[in-house]
Amino acid sequence: MKKIEAIIKPFKLDEVKDALHEIGLQGLTVLEAKGFGRQKGHTELYRGAEYVVDFLPKVKIEVVCSDDVAERAIEAIQAAARTGRIGDGKIFVSDVQEVIRIRTGERGEDAV
Numbered sequence: 001m002k003k004i005e006a007i008i009k010p011f012k013l014d015e016v017k018d019a020l021h022e023i024g025l026q027g028l029t030v031l032e033a034k035g036f037g038r039q040k041g042h043t044e045l046y047r048g049a050e051y052v053v054d055f056l057p058k059v060k061i062e063v064v065c066s067d068d069v070a071e072r073a074i075e076a077i078q079a080a081a082r083t084g085r086i087g088d089g090k091i092f093v094s095d096v097q098e099v100i101r102i103r104t105g106e107r108g109e110d111a112v
Helices: 010-022 067-081
Strands: 002-008 029-035 042-046 049-053 056-065 089-095
Touching: 002 010, 002 067, 010 056, 010 067, 056 067, 067 089
Parallel strands: none
Antiparallel strands: 002 056, 002 089, 029 056, 042 049
């Protein structure tokens, strides 16, 4: 099993969610996040005073899926989240050793 974590622009969340739903993934976790990458924030003007916005609003999506679906999920996230501009985000993929459904005690892919 794989855990896919994607950090994307907030306005792309619905498109990514719909893309994952289309390939058959049912569950995902969404967290509001702030951060920066290469763009290192930007400066803004407020009432004549310039200030630096270091941390930009982002959304972090987490999905756990079977190995055979992982590549399709990555491609779906990448296609739906891409704007072509700096700050589109990152996708991290890691192995999951065990999943346990708390309610039933199911383990492995049955618990996903």
